[in-house]
Amino acid sequence: MAALALHFKTLPTELDPEQVKDYLFELQQRSKTPSQTYFKHTVYGLRFLLKTEGLPYSFLHLPAIPQVKKLPVILSREEIWRMLQSAELLKHKLLIGLIYGCGLRCMEVRNIELQHLDFDRKMLHVVQGKGPKDRYVPLSEHLIRGLRTFINIENPNQYLFNGNQNRNIEEIDASTPLRTGASPFASKDFDSRYSQRGVQWVIKTISKKAGITKEVHTHTLRHSYATHLLEDGVSIIMVQKLLGHERIESTMEYLHSLSVHRRDLSALGSAAAQSFGYGIYFMQQECRPEVMAGV
Incomplete structure (x- = not known):
């Protein structure tokens, strides 16, 4: 939540749905292998905050992250x-x-x-x-x-x-x-x-x-x-x-x-x-x- 607040320089509860979606999209573009766990913490944390404040939160969804399948290392x-x-x-x-x-x-x-x-x-x-x-x-x-x-x-x-x-x-x-x-x-x-x-x-x-x-x-x-x-x-x-x-x-x-x-x-x-x-x-x-x- 702190990173989200610093990014927009405002409280997370004051953000509109489009700002949140833009932030999640930017996170996804920062790395070739974005962390699903990090997204979960961001989305679920914000969802809990909005729910606690009595604000709508149904628009919050985990972004689709492509799973990178690495081949195992094989010795000759x-x-x-x-x-x-x-x-x-x-x-x-x-x-x-x-x-x-x-x-x-x-x-x-x-x-x-x-x-x-x-x-x-x-x-x-x-x-x-x-x-x-x-x-x-x-x-x-x-x-x-x-x-x-x-x-x-x-x-x-x-x-x-x-x-x-x-x-x-x-x-x-x-x-x-x-x-x-x-x-x-x-x-x-x-x-x-x-x-x-x-x-x-x-x-x-x-x-x-x-x-x-x-x-x-x-x-x-x-x-x-x-x-x-x-x-x-x-x-x-x-x-x-x-x-x-x-x-x-x-x-x-x-x-x-x-x-x-x-x-x-x-x-x-x-x-x-x-x-x-x-x-x-x-x-x-x-x-x-x-x-x-x-x-």
Whole structure:
């Protein structure tokens, strides 16, 4: 209300409908991406003021603001490979491998318990990721090897990835630290799991170490997983199930991110596609997924 009063140099209650509409239109033109929330505060605040003063307010409506749909950031397979190579700890390699190779959300990778790993069936049971639905996603042989090694070394009790208050989870390479000083993030959640901020810190830090200039978040790996599957010719229904989407429309958004030049699966060979599980494998021969096992 103060901004409105200063703009016209008069009390808001003394403005006529056309002045208010002109003001809202001017606000809309100031930015390419005007805030719907700001408009709501302006309109509802003025509406409340006029109603309190017993003045007409029915002319006040929210202006139509076009919704800007941003495409998700997608990493190339080579960038995924560089992240895996840049991670010094097996724990961090597995974090990246599970989030990307299984299309997991940050919460889902943190929630993995030992009982959710079925190495015989080569499946990961994702328990109530987002919403009430569980799902199964395939585990590659390379991930299984790495997971077995990690479990033998770390001997976790319940959760696969536990926080450690005596060790910094962001200590990716002690010989060449990425930043000085102690991490501001606690490595241990209230129930002993890896903390959400800790996982996010690891992903962002390793992506920078890998020389990736894109803005990389934990969800970027999941976006890349879905896009690479679709580029490999996996059906959108299968991708929907692997991602745990309730609505097919959520999965269809990834169609806008597909590469113009789709690769031919038959030319690459179905065996290569299956080796990493549902088409997740690296384009170049030197980008072998053995890195998933930390070898």
